[in-house]
Amino acid sequence: MADNRKVGVLGGGQLGRMLIEAANRLNIQVNVLDAANSPAKQISAHDGHIEGSFKDAAKVKELAQKCDVVTVEIEHVDTQMLEEVAGQVVVEPSWKTLRVIKDKYAQKQHLKEHGVDVAESIDLEGKGADGLKEVGVKYGYPYMLKSKTEAYDGKGNFVVKSEGDIDAAIKALGGRPLYAEKWADFSMELAVMVVKTKDGVLSFPTVETVHEDSICKLTYTPPRNVSSSISQRAQDLAKKAIAAFEGKGVFGVEMFLLKDDSLLINEIAPRPHNSGHYTIEACPISQYDAHLRAILDIPIQPYMLRLKEPAIMLNILGAATPDSDKKVAQYAIENSDASVHMYGKGDSRPGRKMGHLTITRPTLREAEQAIQPLVDFVDEQKGNALGPRSDDPEPEPLVAVIMGSDSDLPVLKAGLQILEKLDIPFTTRITSAHRTPDWLRTFSKTASSTSLRVIIGAAGGAAHLPGMCASWTTLPVIGLPVKATHMDGWDSLVSMTQMPRGEPVATVGINNSTNAALLAVRILGASDKGVRERLRVWMEGNEKEVLRKDGELLEKGWKQYLVSMGK
Amino acid sequence: MADNRKVGVLGGGQLGRMLIEAANRLNIQVNVLDAANSPAKQISAHDGHIEGSFKDAAKVKELAQKCDVVTVEIEHVDTQMLEEVAGQVVVEPSWKTLRVIKDKYAQKQHLKEHGVDVAESIDLEGKGADGLKEVGVKYGYPYMLKSKTEAYDGKGNFVVKSEGDIDAAIKALGGRPLYAEKWADFSMELAVMVVKTKDGVLSFPTVETVHEDSICKLTYTPPRNVSSSISQRAQDLAKKAIAAFEGKGVFGVEMFLLKDDSLLINEIAPRPHNSGHYTIEACPISQYDAHLRAILDIPIQPYMLRLKEPAIMLNILGAATPDSDKKVAQYAIENSDASVHMYGKGDSRPGRKMGHLTITRPTLREAEQAIQPLVDFVDEQKGNALGPRSDDPEPEPLVAVIMGSDSDLPVLKAGLQILEKLDIPFTTRITSAHRTPDWLRTFSKTASSTSLRVIIGAAGGAAHLPGMCASWTTLPVIGLPVKATHMDGWDSLVSMTQMPRGEPVATVGINNSTNAALLAVRILGASDKGVRERLRVWMEGNEKEVLRKDGELLEKGWKQYLVSMGK
Structure with missing residues (x-):
């Protein structure tokens, strides 16, 4: 510089x-x-x-x-x-900001005053056991008892599950300045790294954080099975929260995603944060670059904070034995392409953050598959009984197979089997162009902002389904004409191919769902070498099968062959 | 660890x-x-x-x-x-290897003895001007005079263009141990970082290196307009060269790609190398990680050396003024998402390597667009008159539009215009299924290992072109039925849609090349948000145009409207 x-x-x-x-x-x-x-x-x-x-x-x-x-x-x-x-x-950030944020109760009051959604909380300083009982009456159980200051990684927090817990809670946190928080019945924890510059407030993408024993274990970017509109709301909320504070730099904003899809701020850190480590590998500039830039007034553009590739971060914590973290690092280095960061801390203690690692992949699903062995290894090091291995997470669908009526499903069967065989995640939906036009419109309009990359539309008769879908989406739409009651399927075939200039439907043969599926696979394969390779192997299998038959025909002669066919 | x-x-x-x-x-x-x-x-x-x-x-x-x-x-x-x-x-690597490699003449003799292709060279130690003249007779002019030792970044090299240069050459390099190399009339310089471990020889992807004033200026990974088979041969040659040396670690192997597509080793560096800087951002582990792993016997798997994203590296060199390099760094930091690495060297001197920067993108073309302003800025700092801006490099085609006959071209015109309008690089070829079946086969079989991602096949009559193409490639193939002399195009439409189960052709309407092109755009857009956005804007334009017409019809009434249509 x-x-x-x-x-x-x-x-x-x-x-x-x-x-x-x-x-x-x-x-x-x-x-x-x-x-x-x-x-x-x-x-x-x-x-x-x-x-x-x-x-x-x-x-x-x-x-x-x-x-x-x-x-x-x-x-x-x-x-x-x-x-x-x-x-x-x-x-930077301002000492005023640090002073407010380091007191978690003051932090929440400050956010509330600025119209930011936070969990309800009650000051308990000097109120003793009676105060805790009153909270139980007001919020019900469980609720969260927290120290206003010096609390992190679960230290300074106590879950009060019933009135019977109150003595233990006071014993655990006694002497600290306390407050109580209403229990947030969340479906997921999210976090956003916000960057406050002299010019405004920007944010990195939304992250899902997974805690174990109150310590961050994993982060997923983007969050698993969270719509882009929720992710956007999380970024907006985080930016609104940080706009309420003075000063420059990065801020970690932790949130709860509640079961009704609303968001609440959990807490704020006025500095780089564990939930932003993934940015080192996954974004053009990292949270650390962004912090330096912000406090030194070096410009930052929003595109510098974008997600280049989905990423999963796994913390490397001290565990059962003093060398557990070193073993995890070594295992990851030898058996994965994870970027491993060891922090150079001296003593390893259970729960101490000794390092972290990040894996990025073109899709979150691939990242999940790549990190699973490392998560398993960490769990073993931690001394967890491995127990029944959790099922692989349901992969996000790349292909939507939509049909005008369930009567089209039998025709689709062969194609769906091909998608399964070639390991393409898909979803099947019934969306009639004429009976559920609004549902088809909604589905088509939102498709490109989901995980979907290709749509197969099967329909008979007038067969408007794929054509209407194509008119509402920019994704490629494959049309599968289904032979209905009249005209042998010609009606549907022509309805699909003869779309007006502007909205193409990629039409395959009548009732040929195999080819509809294989076309979807080819389209995915155009940008995914793994898919292309699976398709190549599958096609090679077909070639071998025909060559085998040719050999048999040559050997047996045509008469004997017909006999073996039972004809 | x-x-x-x-x-x-x-x-x-x-x-x-x-x-x-x-x-x-x-x-x-x-x-x-x-x-x-x-x-x-x-x-x-x-x-x-x-x-x-x-x-x-x-x-x-x-x-x-x-x-x-x-x-x-x-x-x-x-x-x-x-x-x-x-x-x-x-x-590591072995002192023996270092001893051979630090003497460039010995290095080449060693490679030659191990059957590795290197430029022809002649020892000139103690031979004086007469020796140089003899080289001129044997190799012709120009040839390269080189110091065997202590030569780098063009220092220690002299291009002898004619006998008249010999005195100047001796003056420039006199007193050094010299040898001469036959001039390599190369079309491009390539480099490969090779990793030699206790278990074998691996390599990073092939890189194109661009030199200016004998100093590396830019590297492109993958190389521009180089087939994957040439890249593979470059990796193979580099690995063969390094297998000829003892010891572990990374080695930079610089090569010439000659105009006949053959490869020659230029020189080898027994260490991390400028041409491998891109690996920090673009590969799961960098050349530095790989060197550490190799010398410490930490396992490396080939997938750790893969290219995650195309990357361009630009060196930040000392230039006209002492702060030129700082200005370049600042410009890049403020105006791009490049990863900037400044080396902490004290004095900036013209040509001194003060830092570098790397940009990665989903495609090399996007990376080229992103880095162009930085290259321009560097050229200005260097005091280069900017001169006529070099044309943008011809982008590699993503779509191939193939036709059975040039008589199909007029039908294709509207579609080609759409591809141009939406900024999709494409190529057009004539490949008849029946008149040039072998050329079609070659084209189709190699398509997926080029830059191509989608193929549009236009054909009339029996219209076997897209179907045969689909049988030889895993890429998605779009069929455009062309109305030929008989049957109004029905023949072609049915020939394309009714492909057997296994090899789909995405068929669009008869003569509707607009839709063939737009389907190709949708397929590219499935994995490229930029393309998808351009398509969305285009579709929005269409929507507005129809809405405008509707307004006009409402305003004028149908009679007046017909008049304005001239009907």
């Missing part, structure tokens, strides 16, 4: 380390305040670092004197001192 | 730096022998580094004592000392 500004960071753990990895590539000097040999310092050799705690006010001041911009990799910092130094150095 | 082996590296430039970047992620300690604050040392803070020159035997010995494996980022090292220390520490 053309400037020589120095960045100071409070905290030198894995987030600071990955921030420095990004800074190293741009030759930006980052001065770290943390213990000697902390993960971040290991990959940054210069004399600008400071040894000490990021909670030590004097050290914060010392750091500020050596930098142009000060930022954080953790929110549990001395915001008093940051407020003091803010006169002499740029602090 | 589970082990604590330490790696020593001779040289701490950008290659050592990127090697350390890879090692940092795996927590592998790398000890660097080079000057203090060399690029590699900047991102590696520990006390295992050694300050000094990688040519200093005593320092090499000191390094060896601190490491388990010693490797190089440069071949101009003291192989004598490496031979000495090889008893006490693993040296």
Whole structure:
């Protein structure tokens, strides 16, 4: 870069380390305040670092004197001192933001005041067991008891399942500043990394986060089986939440997707976040690049935050034995093409984040298949009984086979069997152009924003189904004319081929669902070498079968062959 | 990783730096022998580094004592000392290999002895001007005069264009150990990064390298307009070359693709190489990961070396002013989603490699479009008069439009115009199923290994063209029935739709080339959102046009409207 500004960071753990990895590539000097040999310092050799705690006010001041911009990799910092130094150095995000966010109750009140949907919560400071009982009356059980500060990875949280839990809850969290949250009956946890710049608020794609024992285990981008409109709403909500705070940088926004498809903010981190690690491999610029850019006023365009390929991130946690994490890393390195990031932390303790790995693939389904052995290995290391292996996740359909009537289904059977045989995920729907025109319209209009890539439309008679579908979608539509009661299927064949200029239907032979399916496979194969290879092998099988028959005919002679055919 | 082996590296430039970047992620300690604050040392803070020159035997010995494996980022090292220390520490690749390769003449003789195709060369040591004249007689002019050692980035090379150049050549390279190489009249330069492990020889994909002033400027992966069979031959040749050497690690193999499509080795680097930088973003593991794995016997599987996405790498070189490289970096960071790598080198000098950047895209064509503004900016920085902007490279065709006869071309016109309008690169060929059956077979069988993704076959009469094509390819084939002399096109329509189960032809309406083209666009759009969006906009335009006509009809009334139609 053309400037020589120095960045100071409070905290030198894995987030600071990955921030420095990004800074190293741009030759930006980052001065770290943390213990000697902390993960971040290991990959940054210069004399600008400071040894000490990021909670030590004097050290914060010392750091500020050596930098142009000060930022954080953790929110549990001395915001008093940051407020003091803010006169002499740029602090991003603002100390005010850090002060609000580090108190989770204040954070939620702040969001609520700005019209952002958050879980209902009640302040419990100084209220003791009676306060907890009142919450039970108001919210019912279970509810979540939380420490306002210094809570992370499930530490500082307690699920109060009944009035009988209250004593244990107070014992576990006693002495901490507490508040209670209404239980969120969510179907999924989502997260969005938001980037706040001098010009506005941008976001990375929506992520599904999967927690185990209250610690993030996996992230999926895009979220599994979540519509793009929900993903968009999640990004919008996250951006709205972060717009409510001052300052620049990236923010991790964790959300609940409730069973009625509404979204609630769970909590916010004013810094790079575990749910954004996937961006290193999956997006043009990572959350760390984005944080550096935001705090240094280097422009960011929305396209730089796009998802290049679906990605799954798996945390590598300390587990049963001190070398569990090293074993996981080694297993992944030797048996997968995952990008492995080990953080250079000293001691491995159960649940400690020692590293992570990311796998990207052209489709999420392929990424799921690729990561499964690693997840299994992690579970073994963790000492989990493997138990009955969870079923493979239902793959998202690439082909929709739609039919005007269930009477078309028997004709489709051979084609559906081909799709199964060639391992193409598909869905079958009944959508009549004339009896359910609105449903056909809705289906067709939304098809291209789902996982679908090709549509097969089977219909007899007037056979308007594939043609109408093609008029409402940009996806390729294959027409399968079905022989109905009259005209031997000619009516349908011509209705499909003779579409007006503008909306083609790829028509195959009458009742030939095999070819409709194989055409769908070829279309998918045009951009997927794996599919193409499966098709090639299948075609080779057909060729061999005909050659075998030819050999038999040559050997037996035509008369004997006819006999063997029973003719 | 589970082990604590330490790696020593001779040289701490950008290659050592990127090697350390890879090692940092795996927590592998790398000890660097080079000057203090060399690029590699900047991102590696520990006390295992050694300050000094990688040519200093005593320092090499000191390094060896601190490491388990010693490797190089440069071949101009003291192989004598490496031979000495090889008893006490693993040296990879072998000092023998380094010794042969660092002498370019010896390198070529070695390859020749192992049956590898290299340019013809003649030893000139001690032969003076007479020797050079003899070379001119034997090889003709121009030929290449090269220093056997210490030559890189064009330094140490001299093009002898005529006998009159000989004095200047001797003056330029006098005192160096020289040899001459026959001029390779190449159409393109290719390179392959080869990985030699304890188990065998693997390779990354083939790269096209573009040099300017004898310094690598750009690399394209895959190479532009090179068939996959040539790319495969380049990989095979590179692997054969490296199999001729002892030791483990990555090797950069530079080749010439001659005008007769044959390949010659140009030269070999026994280390990570500029032509392999793209692997950081474009492959599951990078050349640096692969080098570490190879020298540490960590397994590598071929799929880890695959190309995830086409990639273009642009070197950021020192240019006219000391901050030219910084300006390029800043321009790229602000105006593109390129991954920018600045090496942390001190002084910028014209031609010095200060950094590089990589852009990846789903297709090479998109990558070319994305990188063009950056190449233009670099050229401006370099002080090049921009001159007439080179034409955009001819994009590789995605659609082949084949026809049985040129008499089908007028029918195809409307469809070809649509493809042009929607910016789909295509090729048109005449391939008659009955008059050129062998050419059709060759075309169809090789289609899927070219850039082609969809084929449109237009034919009249018996109209076997698309059906036969479909029988020889796995790509989707669209059939356009052309109305010939008899039967109004019914013959062709039925010949295409009624293909037997197994080889579908996606048939559109008789003479409706518009729909054939639009179906091809939809098929491409199934996996390319950009294409889909262009199609959506086009369809929207059609919708508006019909709505406009409806408004006009409503306004004018049907009688007036008919008049305005001239009917």
